[in-house]
Structure formats: C-alpha cells, structure tokens
Amino acid sequence: MSEYRTIDLEEEKNELGKIEISPEVIEVIAGLAASEVEGVHALRGNFATDVAERLGRKNHGKGVKVELLEEGVKLDISLQLQYGVSVPEVAAEVQTNIQQALQTMTSITVEAINVHVLGIQLELAHETEQQV
Template sequence: MAIELGMELGKVSISEEVVAVIAGSAAMECYGLVGMASRKQLKDGIAELLGRENLTRGVEVRRVQDALHIDLYIVVSYGTKISEVAHNIQVKVKYVLNEVIGLTVDQVNIFVQDVRVLS
C-alpha cells in the first residue's frame, strides 16, 4: 500500500518499498552497524547478513492508523555499545525520512539480531 502525501499541486504516492530503501540506507551510514539482518528466523542461531542490494528485507514499514512505524533488523559490530548504536540509528532514520520525503515517523524500532566481530 502506498503512502500518499497531499501537496499544493496534487498528491504524491510513495511505495513502502521506497521508504524501506531510504530507511535502510540511512541506517547503514551509522557507526557500529555491520549490516541489515533478514526478518526471517535465524539459521542455526546466526542471523543472515544482507548486502546493500537487499536492504528492504531487513526493514519493515507499518502503518498504524495515521502513524508510520519502521522496524529495522540489524547486525551490530562487536565492541560497540548496542544501546548507543540503536539510538543513533533511530535518530538518523527519523531525520532522513522527515527531510527527504517529508514523512512524520512515529516510531523507529530496532531489533538487534546478531553481533559480529569485524576482522
């Protein structure tokens, strides 16, 4: 289902997949994030790390009444403070979606699926 924005010259429809790509790209710019994880169940206790071409598989966009909720499934780098990384991602995603698209995001939920050691 597309998100519709009313402008002075008409309506703009934005697909939820576009919102997911923008949210995923914004999250990937944050320090301490290894990548996005698949929303599906873990395989043998290890989260599937997604590449840049599959960012939308780690992002879920939900509309609850008139509010927009973004769920991000992430993999965090070992040695970083998880709460700080999650907070930075929340702030960045909310800011980018507001500035780029003009959406008011109600919630950005972070689900840490795994911690990886980068070598």
C-alpha cells in the same frame, strides 16, 4: 507477500497533483540510513531476502519492515552490530538517522522506529592474522 499500498502526502495548496510514496521506498531510505551509522555491521533480513542476495539481487530494504498507520509509519529495523560498540548508543543513533532521513526526503510522520539487534559480528580469525 505484502499488499501494495502507498502513503498520501498532504497536497500543496496550489493543487499541482497528488504525491504517493511506496512503502518499498521507505524501506530503502531507512535501510540506507541505518547502514550509514558507525557500528552497524549489516541489516538482517529473512531467509528469502538472504537467498535473493546470494543470487545477486541487491535488496537495500533488507531488514526493514514498514507498517502504515493512520497517523504515520512504524518501522522495525533488524540489524547486526560490530563487536565492541555500545548497543544502546548505536541503536539510538540508528533511530535518529532514520528519522532525519525520512523527514528530509519524504516529510512522512514517523510514529515509531523499533531497533532489533539480532547479533554481534565478531572479528574473524583470518582478519587478525592479516593485521599481524
């Protein structure tokens, strides 16, 4: 299990209070931003997240690992792409989309977004039969 830590955002000068963002929130934002990119078939989690998802528990942070650093956050995104897309182009678009989403929604400094392509989703045989 990961330890529970939060990220402290810089406080406003008016001192209204402290804003803390949980790493799970960053995982969800990054996961949704990555899945919006055309060419991404699915995010790939570990065995435990796959089992939980099969039991009906939706995990929007699946396939996203957040590491909290002094300078900001580092993300590792594991995904499966659709067959026929340009891997470098889709990966770069995933990085850009995640960075923009996190900057817009949280103002957190992103140190690195590492994209790990773990597989390619081939067109299934029954899908091609239905199209004919």
